[in-house]
Amino acid sequence: MDLSLYSLFLISLALSLDAFGVAICIGLNGAVKRKNKIGFSFSFGFFQFFFALIGAYAGLLFNTYIAAVPEILGGIVIAIVGVMMIKEGFENKGECPLIRPKMYIVLGVSVSIDAMVIGFTALDNITNTLVILKYTIFIGIVTLVMTITAFLIAKYLKRIEPVGKYADYLGGIILILFGLKMIFL
Template structure:
């Protein structure tokens, strides 16, 4: 696989993590340590799931390929509903920064990496190449999520965005989750 192809795959895989990180970053209750946990979780699970997919791809390619989109979409939709609920309750606490939530989010945005591992990365014969490619995917996701948080920092300054961030983020995640499940 060429570097260009791998780079495009890594960017495509990181876009859902980018969107979720942007929505999380719009919430004023999210701290720097929450952002670091989120970015680390997203990058790690992208790496982990792509390497699992690459090694197990020939066994599970036909059976699991259709399931991950449904599971990931459902989890992201649930997170979106939680964000909307948080907006309606007008609490100062963000449900997305509760302990363990970063693991759930990391898994939900990374399930598609397993599918890519099943289909695109399992043809590589060298274990070292598979490891390098999957680490690259994790690093690209980490970078994209960091960019999302930096972008959210500036979007929060717009009073309308900052005031309705939970609603905006929740609706975006629900739409994205539904799209992921059915399209």
């Protein structure tokens, strides 16, 4: 059974919203440079693609209950990053824990766990390998575009004085709430 382009786009858009929200928060941080934004954009897009691909192939082997555990772990990681941002706002030492190389992988995986769940549920009955590859690449590209869009929006949000002044706190609080949503909903 193939998905319509409209259905695939809606699924891709919904999956990319986690990455979009995290990218806005990261983009509000003044220490994050263009190369970091590019790194996060590609990381988020790649892991959305990769996890959807894994989910599609493993969909027959795992049930939805098993997939709920990584969703909780992803929420915990995002909440911890939120706490780190708030702590950084208080300390304001000029170094940003978000731009360490391991954070590309940690956050990329965290925002992409739900792509594996979609692969389990929506793509598991597709038997054509090329169709699965095409669908999962599409999911990754939509996430890449949405992440770049989020960074562009954050660039303009930073110019609003209260947003720029309290960006670390605001971004940290948003990430904590986002992590809690992933854990409990």
